[in-house]
Ligand SMILES: [Zn+2]
Ligand SMILES: [Zn+2]
């Protein structure tokens with residue numbers, strides 16, 4: 001990213017989620033999109049499992065994720081994913097909407113992991129919301145299509161069933 005004031009390359013301030021120009025002290029604060037993703041825009045070394053676009057750095061509630069600028073999907077570690085869902089479920093407005101049925105076509109889709117290029121596991125998310133999650137157990141990575149985080153975060157509380165993400169960890 002280059003400074004809009006003087007054109008010099010800007011420096012990303014880690015854990016603060018903004019860019020600064022060391023030459024003229026201009027700041028750039030990336031805005032959150034509808035899913036709460038702040039796109040920082042540094043190129044990663046991984047491609048999108050869904051559309052093969054190079055993923056870029058991003059943050060949700062200050063937690064690092066990788067973001068696809070084309071299909072707007074998200075790649076996160078299971079740990080960060082769990083923390084993001086916890087944090088955002090506390091801050092987001094729950095909408096008493098009719099639950100979206102599980103997309104059968106999403107369950108049939110097979111993605112290749114960005115990191116090891118092995119076939120990702122596809123399974124319904126057992127927490128709130130009828131989202132379909134792709135994950136690679138080898139690399140500990142989770143892929144969320146655009147909109148899936150919102151479905152999970154805004155789903156009504158009563159949707160939480162036993163055998164979900166958190167209770168699995170206690171076993
Ligand atoms: Zn500048
Ligand atoms: Zn993509």
Ligand SMILES: [Zn+2]
Nearest residue numbers: 113116136139
């Ligand atoms: Zn993998």
